[in-house]
Amino acid sequence: MPSAASKTSTTAEPLAEFREDFLKALRSMVLSRTLEEKLGSLYRAGGRIVGGVYLGRGQEAFSAASGIHLRWGKDVYGPLIRDQAGRIAYGEPVIDTLRTYLGTVTGPMRGRDGNIHRGQPKIGYMAMISHLGSLLSVVAGALFARRLQGRLGDTVGATSIGDGGTSTGAFHEGMNMAAVEKLPLVVSIANNQYAYSTPTARQYACENLVDRAAGYGVAGHCVDGTDLLECVKTFRAAYQQARAGEGPQIVVGRLLRLGGHGEHDDASYVPDLQKHTHEGRDCLAVAQRQAVEHGWLTEKDVLDMQQDAKREVEQAMGLVMKEPAPDPYRENWQALSTAWLVEGQEG
Amino acid sequence: MSSITYLEAIREAQYEALKENPNVFLYGQDIGTFGGAFKATKNLGREFPGRVFDAPISEDAMIGMAIGAAVEGARPIIEMQFADFSSVGFNQIVNQAATLYWRTNTPCPITIRLPSGGTAGSGPFHSQSMESIYAHYPGLVILTPATVEDAYWMLLDSVKLEDPVIFCEHKFLYYHLKADDFGQSMPIGKARIARPGRDATVVTYSAMLHESLRAAEELRLDGYEVEVVDLRSVKPMDTDTILASVARTGRLLVVGEAFPWGGVTSEVIARVASEAFHLLDAPPLRLNSKDTPIPYHPNLWKSHRPTTSSIAAELRKLLRY
Known part of the structure; x- marks a missing residue:
């Protein structure tokens, strides 16, 4: 059960209209947290997961509140490292996460790429590369093509970045281009205070990252990334504006990464004091409390939701464990899709 | 016309x-x-x-x-x-x-x-x-x-x-x-014999093809028939056509305009040396630009990149061996 017991801010706004979004996001958060706890234990146990494990703990509310607005197979999504919750909200089955971390041939990346580097570009779900900021223009390009082909309709695109990633040239170029083209794109900036170990003071000198929105000529939104209800409200507005043809939307969420860059990182550079600030509170605990306080869930519902998530993850894990690892002797070692252009093959 | x-x-x-x-x-x-x-x-x-x-x-x-x-x-x-x-x-x-x-x-x-x-x-x-x-x-x-x-x-x-x-x-x-016109299309990935010859092979591509063809013409005056292969696509590289040419001539010069360290010319030499060493009558040579940034003044630029005369000089060296 959520243990933190501070009061949520009471407000006169009618909240019923956010109930459905909130609960969808919350379910994604719970499932994401459960799945990532499993990934963390697999990593610590050793053996099954080769390479790193990169978790979104503390960023689930911000990520899920964006992901719930994206329709699987219809919208364009280019999530980043800490978007497990957003990916689930968008519609990615948890088994694809496990398959990619374990590198099984049944997964979307077939062992050729791993962990958070996964997607299905053919349906608009872009697979990130490690070079931060470079996915923004790819998502923008997909929207650009749909508009060119006259099938943009109410399609929207979304991508994410952290405070560190906003320092790259690729981010700037992509953001500027999307703004020039006035594309329906929502860009989430999770300001989680650290880029790996580098604090924001060494990353940027503006007052708030949202100030950059004005420079690009796009709308900027700020939100408390630890507060799911606020995130739900903010992203709803951002997506409505993007879909209404008002161009790209930057949404900056203030929060704290509740862990290391990856599970190999103990995050000893984060001062204890910071963990006890407002931005350091656990967004999942806050959201579960909010759900109960607003009468949207009982405490039993919250427990049931956690149990369902556990079952779903365990079931998926059971399946993936039996799935085959890639076989180098059966692998098609061909980097081009045009077989006759691959050297050593006949046309 | x-x-x-x-x-x-x-x-x-x-x-x-x-x-x-x-x-x-x-x-x-x-x-x-x-x-x-x-x-x-x-x-x-x-x-x-x-x-x-x-x-x-x-x-x-x-x-x-x-x-x-x-x-x-x-x-x-x-x-x-x-x-x-x-x-x-x-x-x-x-x-x-x-x-x-x-x-x-x-x-x-x-x-x-x-x-x-x-x-x-x-x-x-x-x-x-x-x-x-x-x-x-x-x-x-x-x-x-x-x-x-x-x-x-x-x-x-x-x-x-x-x-x-x-x-x-x-x-x-x-x-x-x-x-005069766009002529015929040739498949991507196939090299072309731009000029047939029997005494030496020049493998090249892009603008260097034309410098190499002129150099081959110069050598003709000395009585040599130089074969010139236009790679057309450097990747994929048509190794078969290169090897067939070297089999005919026994001598190889590879010319490219890019910087000399590594690259297309080295790749051609490496393939020929490892797959057809026995066909070579002389050490294979390569000619690239100089290993400096590309200069501005025409006097410097002309001697930075391979030219008809520097290619002809390399060919003479290759043929003398």
Whole structure:
């Protein structure tokens, strides 16, 4: 059960209209947290997961509140490292996460790429590369093509970045281009205070990252990334504006990464004091409390939701464990899709 | 009376591509109303409204945008204003475009046009030849047309391919090289014997083909018949045609305009040395530019790149061995 017991801010706004979004996001958060706890234990146990494990703990509310607005197979999504919750909200089955971390041939990346580097570009779900900021223009390009082909309709695109990633040239170029083209794109900036170990003071000198929105000529939104209800409200507005043809939307969420860059990182550079600030509170605990306080869930519902998530993850894990690892002797070692252009093959 | 230039062939190929396929669009700096820095897209914006776009000076975003568009079924042709500037989009080319198919089973049909190579007075940042750099990465097709015919047909073929193509068109040939018509198309990935011979083989590509042909002509006056092989595409590389030529001549010189460390010329030598050492009657030679940035003044530039006379000198050395 959520243990933190501070009061949520009471407000006169009618909240019923956010109930459905909130609960969808919350379910994604719970499932994401459960799945990532499993990934963390697999990593610590050793053996099954080769390479790193990169978790979104503390960023689930911000990520899920964006992901719930994206329709699987219809919208364009280019999530980043800490978007497990957003990916689930968008519609990615948890088994694809496990398959990619374990590198099984049944997964979307077939062992050729791993962990958070996964997607299905053919349906608009872009697979990130490690070079931060470079996915923004790819998502923008997909929207650009749909508009060119006259099938943009109410399609929207979304991508994410952290405070560190906003320092790259690729981010700037992509953001500027999307703004020039006035594309329906929502860009989430999770300001989680650290880029790996580098604090924001060494990353940027503006007052708030949202100030950059004005420079690009796009709308900027700020939100408390630890507060799911606020995130739900903010992203709803951002997506409505993007879909209404008002161009790209930057949404900056203030929060704290509740862990290391990856599970190999103990995050000893984060001062204890910071963990006890407002931005350091656990967004999942806050959201579960909010759900109960607003009468949207009982405490039993919250427990049931956690149990369902556990079952779903365990079931998926059971399946993936039996799935085959890639076989180098059966692998098609061909980097081009045009077989006759691959050297050593006949046309 | 030859009337079509290499540059016109590139413009015409883009015209045809736009006409043939509504999914083709052009994106690049100053290519709209202005028609491009070299006028390779002259009038195309007017002829195909809404299909030719001026891009911001953002090579990274231009390539990224093309990748996203290609995934959605579009066929973007991206003009880098100069090949040199593709270094700013390097990451998108080699890490995003080149890995996409292998990682995600999603083809990435984009064509990136690189106005390449040196012209007098262009200096260090408007003269580079990037084919060796890109050829190093898996997942890219690297084309280096040396003729008007190849400029036309290979560009049209590039747009039809399901894979990312780096189309290295040589700026020196833009206005100098002319043909009567577009002639015949030849498949990508096949080299061409540009001049048959029996005493030595020159393997080359792009603008260096013409310098090499002139050098071969010079050697003819000395009584030598030099065979010249035009690679046409440096990746994939047509090793069979190279080996067959070396089998005929027993002597090999490889000429390229790019910097000397590694690259296309080294690759040819490595393949011949390891697969056909027994066919060689002399150590294989290679000739590239000098290992410095590309100079501005014509006097310096002319002796920085291989020329007819430096190629002829290397050939004499090769034939004397």
